[in-house]
Amino acid sequence: MNRYFKxxxxxxxxxxxxxxxxxxxxxxxxxxxxxxxxxxxxxxTLTFLLVTLSxxxxxxxxxxxxxxxxxxxxxxFAFFYGSLHxxxxxxxxxxxxxxxxxxxxxxxxxxxxxMTAFTLMIPLALTSTKWSIRKLGKRWQVLHRLxxxxxxxxxxxxxxxxxxxxKKPLEYAFVLGxxxxxxxxxxxxDRRASPNRVAEPRRQIAVQ
Amino acid sequence: MLIKKAEDIRSSEITPKxxxxxxxxxxxxxxxxxxxxxxGVGLKKTIAPSTTVFAGNKIDGIKKSSFSTTETVTxxxxxxxxxxxxxxxxxxxxxxxxxxxxxxxxxxVKIEGQVEKKQELDIDTILxxxxxxxxxxRHRCVEGWSIVVPWxxxxxxxxxxxxxxxxxxxxxxxxxxxxxTRMPGQRRQVLDWPYVEGLRMDEAMNPLALLCFGxxxxxxxxxxxxxxxxxxxxxxxxxxxxxxxxxxFVEKQPLNSWNISAPMEYGFYANVNPNVDxxxxxxxKERRLGEFLKRPTLMFNGYGDQVAGLYNGMDLKKNx
Numbered sequence: 174m175n176r177y178f179k180x181x182x183x184x185x186x187x188x189x190x191x192x193x194x195x196x197x198x199x200x201x202x203x204x205x206x207x208x209x210x211x212x213x214x215x216x217x218t219l220t221f222l223l224v225t226l227s228x229x230x231x232x233x234x235x236x237x238x239x240x241x242x243x244x245x246x247x248x249x250f251a252f253f254y255g256s257l258h259x260x261x262x263x264x265x266x267x268x269x270x271x272x273x274x275x276x277x278x279x280x281x282x283x284x285x286x287x288m289t290a291f292t293l294m295i296p297l298a299l300t301s302t303k304w305s306i307r308k309l310g311k312r313w314q315v316l317h318r319l320x321x322x323x324x325x326x327x328x329x330x331x332x333x334x335x336x337x338x339x340k341k342p343l344e345y346a347f348v349l350g351x352x353x354x355x356x357x358x359x360x361x362x363d364r365r366a367s368p369n370r371v372a373e374p375r376r377q378i379a380v381q
Numbered sequence: 382m383l384i385k386k387a388e389d390i391r392s393s394e395i396t397p398k399x400x401x402x403x404x405x406x407x408x409x410x411x412x413x414x415x416x417x418x419x420x421g422v423g424l425k426k427t428i429a430p431s432t433t434v435f436a437g438n439k440i441d442g443i444k445k446s447s448f449s450t451t452e453t454v455t456x457x458x459x460x461x462x463x464x465x466x467x468x469x470x471x472x473x474x475x476x477x478x479x480x481x482x483x484x485x486x487x488x489x490v491k492i493e494g495q496v497e498k499k500q501e502l503d504i505d506t507i508l509x510x511x512x513x514x515x516x517x518x519r520h521r522c523v524e525g526w527s528i529v530v531p532w533x534x535x536x537x538x539x540x541x542x543x544x545x546x547x548x549x550x551x552x553x554x555x556x557x558x559x560x561x562t563r564m565p566g567q568r569r570q571v572l573d574w575p576y577v578e579g580l581r582m583d584e585a586m587n588p589l590a591l592l593c594f595g596x597x598x599x600x601x602x603x604x605x606x607x608x609x610x611x612x613x614x615x616x617x618x619x620x621x622x623x624x625x626x627x628x629x630f631v632e633k634q635p636l637n638s639w640n641i642s643a644p645m646e647y648g649f650y651a652n653v654n655p656n657v658d659x660x661x662x663x664x665x666k667e668r669r670l671g672e673f674l675k676r677p678t679l680m681f682n683g684y685g686d687q688v689a690g691l692y693n694g695m696d697l698k699k700n701x
Contacts, residue, residue: 203462203463203473203474204458204459204460204462204463204473204670204671205463205473205526205668205670207668207673208526208668265673266675268674268675273663276663277663281661281662282661283661333661334661336524336643337467337471337571337572337642337643338467338471338569338571340471340569
């Protein structure tokens with residue numbers, strides 16, 4: 174099933190980028206194209222982070238355990254759109270003005286939060302290979318819990334940057350809250366079920 | 382009422398539209414080149430240049446003004462589809478859609494407070510107070526973007542002089558329409574409705590301060606503040622109230638909506654000032670819509686010769 178499914182999901186993940194390109198060539202990006210690209214890539218980064226985080230609850234609640242095979246790809250797409258988002262800032266917004274960017278990172282807390290979110294994704298992307306998983310063993314799981322902090326920083330980044338209308342960032346915050354809450358509950362249940370902390374491979378992956 | 386086509390209206394006055402669109406095309410392509418390369422899509426020629434749609438009624442007898450800039454005017458399509466007008470939605474493209482059927486007649490403006498005679502003026506009476514002028518002004522939003530708009534109106538002082546404020550009138554307060562049925566954005570409390578703004582009397586009397594009812598030679602489109610707004614080119618855009626229904630002359634400095642919403646970020650004066658940052662972003666540069674690189678922001682948005690004297694001796698870092 175995955176053999177056919179994976180390429181389809183892969184292409185679907187590229188649709189947001191394809192849409193931007195298409196709109197770009199057809200004057201569909203509005204009066205402020207750079208702002209449009211910035212917002213769009215930022216939105217998709219958060220969306221992919223949340224989709225990645227929803228794989229574990231989904232597969233446990235629906236018992237569709239094969240879903241795990243998509244998690245890495247979705248996580249890497251979050252990193253991909255995050256990189257594009259950062260690139261729009263570095264290139265299109267600041268035009269490689271390093272001094273101004275450092276000033277921004279230090280002084281503007283929403284930029285600080287955004288940079289934190291992105292930086293936390295880097296080690297996750299770098300250790301996403303099978304080799305890294307094998308090599309790092311249990312530490313891989315611990316390391317990849319950084320996604321909780323990355324997604325949280327990403328949502329805070331959004332909350333801190335809006336002027337008055339918090340509706341959209343709070344929607345992301347709500348979904349993230351649910352997804353993190355699931356982990357806390359799952360962790361509590363698991364702990365009660367196996368107080369001796371007997372190793373149970375499937376569960377361990379699931380908590381991640 | 383004459384509904385004219387775009388070509389009839391301003392072929393000689395504001396010509397560089399074609400030039401402008403070509404540049405935009407180039408810039409849009411440059412901006413997209415990176416993204417396109419990433420997925421291996423080859424660059425192709427842009428088809429279909431964006432069409433300019435003029436919808437309003439032409440205003441007759443517009444005089445030119447020496448206050449006008451000679452800079453390239455921003456395309457009508459951008460000025461009418463990129464609006465901060467939270468009464469009609471918080472997204473930039475929402476006002477164009479949500480204000481589509483907004484009724485601007487009948488429309489009355491209350492004149493209240495410290496004036497010799499409190500009265501209610503009909504919009505059509507106001508429009509006849511002085512001959513309409515075209516003022517091509519730079520317009521700088523507090524968010525860091527800017528446009529150049531050929532507004533139509535006359536100096537706010539023309540109205541103020543006619544309603545005779547008393548000596549107690551130190552400030553002017555502008556209240557915008559509050560109507561949940563006509564302004565759907567007001568159903569959400571993103572701001573404390575109705576929108577209020579204010580000016581010091583001497584600011585309001587400055588000839589640059591424009592009482593505005595048109596742009597691009599036509600009646601003001603709904604999403605740009607019809608039927609009556611003010612335009613204060615040396616201040617951030619949020620000071621320029623739209624859909625005004627009350628002008629009140631007061632002794633004390635009035636509140637203004639964005640200041641109520643976030644006092645650390647938006648002050649009463651809100652003069653364009655590249656040296657005083659918004660707490661969350663720099664104000665040193667701005668993106669002129671349609672341009673790829675940002676340009677430096679000018680003190681008082683380049684109107685220092687006319688307005689700098691109003692703020693002599695004031696600490697503009699404190700009075701942001």
